[in-house]
Amino acid sequence: MTVHIDNMTRVFDSPNADRIVAVDELSLTIEDGEFLTLVGPSGCGKTTTLRCVAGLDTPTAGTIRVDDRDVTELPPQQRDVALLFQDIALYPHMSVRKNMEYGLKIAGVPEDERREHVAEAAALLQIGDQLDKMPASLSGGQQQRVALGRSLVRDPSVFLFDEPMSDLDAKLKRELRPVVQRITDEIGCPVLYVTHDQEEAMTMSDRIAIMDDGELQQAGSPKEVYSEPINDFVGEFIGQPAMEFFDAHVESANGTAAVSMGDHTVSLPATADELEGYVDSPVRVGVRPQQIGIGDPAEGIEAEHVLDEPLGDETHSIFETEFGDVTVVTHADFDGDGDTEYGLVLDESATQLFDPDSGVRIH
Amino acid sequence: MSTPTETETPSETETEGGTRLSYETRDRLYHLALYGSAALFSAVILFPIYWMVQNAFTDSQTVITEFSWLPSPETVTLDNFSVLAAGAVPRYVINTIVVTAGTIVVVVGVSLVAGYGMARFRFRYKESFAQFLLLGYMFSPIVLGLPLYLIWSEIGLLNAQIGLVIALSSISMPFAVWLMWKYIQTIPESMEESAWIAGASRWRTFWDVVVPQTKPAIVACALFAFAIAWNDFTFAQILLPSQESTTFAPGIMRLIDQGGYTSWGDIMAVSLLMTVPPLLFAYFLQEYLLKGFEVRTR
Known part of the structure; x- marks a missing residue:
């Protein structure tokens, strides 16, 4: 199975508010067995996209196909998809077993066969001893496992996830991520996973599609979108802590480019061709906090230490500069001092340049 | 419900707020008012029901001719309930x-x-x-x-x-x-x-x-x-x-x-019978209702 989303647009009209274009001409293909994550800030249209694929919402324009079958107008009952909800949505009046077999019951599968499927799925999810309990007596993580099992037993042709882990704590998330991956591998169908958590996107996906304001920004492998973001939005959204940006000015470019940032100038390995049209123009320099070093004020951007967030294996240090607050990933032993003058040294080979108006990455 | 530690001596309250009553007195007055009003309210509500029950089990002649606050053993009867099968x-x-x-x-x-x-x-x-x-x-x-x-x-x-x-x-x-x-x-x-x-x-x-x-x-x-x-x-x-x-x-x-003759005994018997189901219904389903709401609040 392959899911094709072609030029899909979803507009919400309301009489007393403005038209909202939730999804704007989105085109995306999810290959068979591929784990595609749709990620973006809240209100970017990712959930609307997923609901359209599920059949719970209908696109205003464009088509959705599964293989060659046009499913754009089909109700959810006829799409053979599975969907994991953010609020888990187990039926509180049914036991875990009843919850898991409900889809099969609707499909008319005989009872002994249902029990077999449920037992298999429960074993895989390690909830075999919970089958006769009621959902309310399970923990959040176990409930999400049951919800996974409910989808697993149906063997769907498309698997959808709508921020299933948003309500779980960080430790549980880490525990569940491999479970989700095992289950989706087991089913082997196209997976569309919606989240606002870039860490989830990075760790689980074959491919990540980043959306903003209803528009697809970039789709690529986690490494690709991390190291080669198409624009400053993707650069900032992917990666933890977020990429830091500095307003800069390209002075000259011949072999290396001299870029001035306030009083400080860095020379970047960029050819004149690459920076065509940007010489003597403003640009935005983007650097990941991991690629910023701490030195003397003479060596880099003058900075005043604000605070440290020690994480044990590393420290996130926040500095105040003429460009605003800048986060730097420092050594675990780093202990900032408010009276000392620091200089932030950018790793020149790791800097990226963005167009200041369109945000598109130029180098 | 004052414990020894909470007890205040009158002199202490005096210094605090002049005419304020002591904690103990206020507590006693509060409970007196609380139970007093509850008792009064219950009496008003429950007396008609009590009267209905008493009359339903009293000989129908006695109901009309005599008056007594309490049922007397000689006049207690189930005869009134025969009306349920009659007419x-x-x-x-x-x-x-x-x-x-x-x-x-x-x-x-x-x-x-x-x-x-x-x-x-x-x-x-x-x-x-x-x-x-x-x-x-x-x-x-x-x-x-x-x-x-x-x-x-x-x-x-x-x-x-x-x-x-x-x-x-x-x-x-x-x-x-x-x-x-x-x-x-x-x-x-x-x-x-x-x-x-x-x-x-x-x-x-x-x-x-x-x-x-x-x-x-x-x-x-x-x-x-x-x-x-x-x-x-x-x-x-x-x-x-x-x-x-x-x-x-x-x-x-x-x-x-x-007709001219009103059999209060019969009427009270029928009334009693018709009062019992709502009481049972309300009592048992109220329990269930609360249980149901508890489940929803998870």
Whole structure:
């Protein structure tokens, strides 16, 4: 199975508010067995996209196909998809077993066969001893496992996830991520996973599609979108802590480019061709906090230490500069001092340049 | 309920606020007022019930000729209850049961469907429609009853229990629909969506996912409809004028009016019988109702 989303647009009209274009001409293909994550800030249209694929919402324009079958107008009952909800949505009046077999019951599968499927799925999810309990007596993580099992037993042709882990704590998330991956591998169908958590996107996906304001920004492998973001939005959204940006000015470019940032100038390995049209123009320099070093004020951007967030294996240090607050990933032993003058040294080979108006990455 | 540590000496209170009473005195006065008012209230409420029970078990001659606060062993009898098997009384009881059961079924059924529709579908003037429903409570039963009499007699529903069921359902409905509407709104829509995706139709989802979760609301609606139908006098008197079809409340009125002689013992026996089911119903379902709400708060 392959899911094709072609030029899909979803507009919400309301009489007393403005038209909202939730999804704007989105085109995306999810290959068979591929784990595609749709990620973006809240209100970017990712959930609307997923609901359209599920059949719970209908696109205003464009088509959705599964293989060659046009499913754009089909109700959810006829799409053979599975969907994991953010609020888990187990039926509180049914036991875990009843919850898991409900889809099969609707499909008319005989009872002994249902029990077999449920037992298999429960074993895989390690909830075999919970089958006769009621959902309310399970923990959040176990409930999400049951919800996974409910989808697993149906063997769907498309698997959808709508921020299933948003309500779980960080430790549980880490525990569940491999479970989700095992289950989706087991089913082997196209997976569309919606989240606002870039860490989830990075760790689980074959491919990540980043959306903003209803528009697809970039789709690529986690490494690709991390190291080669198409624009400053993707650069900032992917990666933890977020990429830091500095307003800069390209002075000259011949072999290396001299870029001035306030009083400080860095020379970047960029050819004149690459920076065509940007010489003597403003640009935005983007650097990941991991690629910023701490030195003397003479060596880099003058900075005043604000605070440290020690994480044990590393420290996130926040500095105040003429460009605003800048986060730097420092050594675990780093202990900032408010009276000392620091200089932030950018790793020149790791800097990226963005167009200041369109945000598109130029180098 | 003062403990030794909380006890304040009068001198201490004096320095604190002049004329303030000591904690102990305030506490005693508070409890006196609390229990006193509770006792007074209970007496007013419970005395008629006590009087009904006492008279129902007292010899019918004694009820009329003598007066005593307490029942005396010589006059206690079950004879009054023989009225339940005599004359039109069994008919009244059966009619009441039929009308009440019918009203409960109609109210619960319609409010489930209407409440679901209002909770899950968007349609024009929904809010106005809901407010319009409540307008029905602005009229007293007698105002609604007389036009209903004319309409019912025109379409042949007079003296038919179904006619009274419709009338009683319609006055129970606004509350029941509102309750069900608000209750279904608390059920996450994603549960239904999950069932649709699993292949269940909207109707099937309604039955499998929504209805079982509305049990507490169903109980509340049923209880409300029960109270309206079981205790109704006005509509039954107007819409079921014949002796064979009428219910207990108008029926007992006729017992009182029958001839010059009023058998208070009989009347109290019938009254007692008709009071017991609502008490049991309210008591047991109230327990269930609370249990239901507990489950929902998880």
